[in-house]
Amino acid sequence: AQSVTQLDSHVSVSEGTPVLLRCNYSSSYSPSLFWYVQHPNKGLQLLLKYTSAATLVKGINGFEAEFKKSETSFHLTKPSAHMSDAAEYFCVVRDSNYQLIWGAGTKLIIKP
Amino acid sequence: DAGVIQSPRHEVTEMGQEVTLRCKPISGHNSLFWYRQTMMRGLELLIYFNNNVPIDDSGMPEDRFSAKMPNASFSTLKIQPSEPRDSAVYFCASSLDLYNEQFFGPGTRLTVL
Numbered sequence: 012a013q014s015v016t017q018l019d020s021h022v023s024v025s026e027g028t029p030v031l032l033r034c035n036y037s038s039s040y041s042p043s044l045f046w047y048v049q050h051p052n053k054g055l056q057l058l059l060k061y062t063s064a065a066t067l068v069k070g071i072n073g074f075e076a077e078f079k080k081s082e083t084s085f086h087l088t089k090p091s092a093h094m095s096d097a098a099e100y101f102c103v104v105r106d107s108n109y110q111l112i113w114g115a116g117t118k119l120i121i122k123p
Numbered sequence: 124d125a126g127v128i129q130s131p132r133h134e135v136t137e138m139g140q141e142v143t144l145r146c147k148p149i150s151g152h153n154s155l156f157w158y159r160q161t162m163m164r165g166l167e168l169l170i171y172f173n174n175n176v177p178i179d180d181s182g183m184p185e186d187r188f189s190a191k192m193p194n195a196s197f198s199t200l201k202i203q204p205s206e207p208r209d210s211a212v213y214f215c216a217s218s219l220d221l222y223n224e225q226f227f228g229p230g231t232r233l234t235v236l
Binding site for chain 2: 110
């Protein structure tokens with residue numbers, strides 16, 4: 012069965028410094044992976060997706076993620092954090108029944 | 124496109140009352156999903172439809188919950204009778220099909236007193 016683990020419940024970085032949000036997955040086949048973002052009191056927005064094309068995926072707002080099969084990881088990064096990036100981020104894997112399996116989420120806190 | 128539309132955005136009701144949440148998916152999308160989000164349990168998939176047909180409702184918590192999709196542009200999630208533990212944010216999402224990414228509506232914040 013597919014599963015996804017977000018390794019940090021909270022990540023705090025200073026504005027202008029790099030962001031790393033970690034995600035590991037387990038899947039018995041080549042998975043489809045997604046990152047979604049949820050700003051406070053808002054809905055969920057797709058940041059980026061991996062569907063077995065290029066392993067480095069670029070998303071919106073300067074975010075990108077790299078699919079590493081050997082490490083079963085799909086970490087989300089951004090070179091320089093902005094205050095508007097403060098939100099909760101969800102790593103998601105699509106299972107063999109096409110359902111989305113959601114990680115528990117990582118709250119990103121940006122310090123001025 | 125206006126995106127996924129949900130109504131109402133906020134609903135406050137008393138225990139025992141019937142609650143109906145509404146969703147209009149993105150035009151042309153064939154799959155529709157209902158989720159519930161709480162602090163305790165995070166995001167939970169309740170039910171999803173493909174081409175207006177319910178595919179999997181195993182996430183629906185109890186018989187008090189029911190969902191319908193009478194046509195490609197409208198779905199409802201009904202709770203009857205409602206209970207305080209049903210208080211949550213309910214999201215509707217749609218996608219082109221089961222293989223593609225889901226687009227979420229703004230959610231309905233339900234409070235059952």
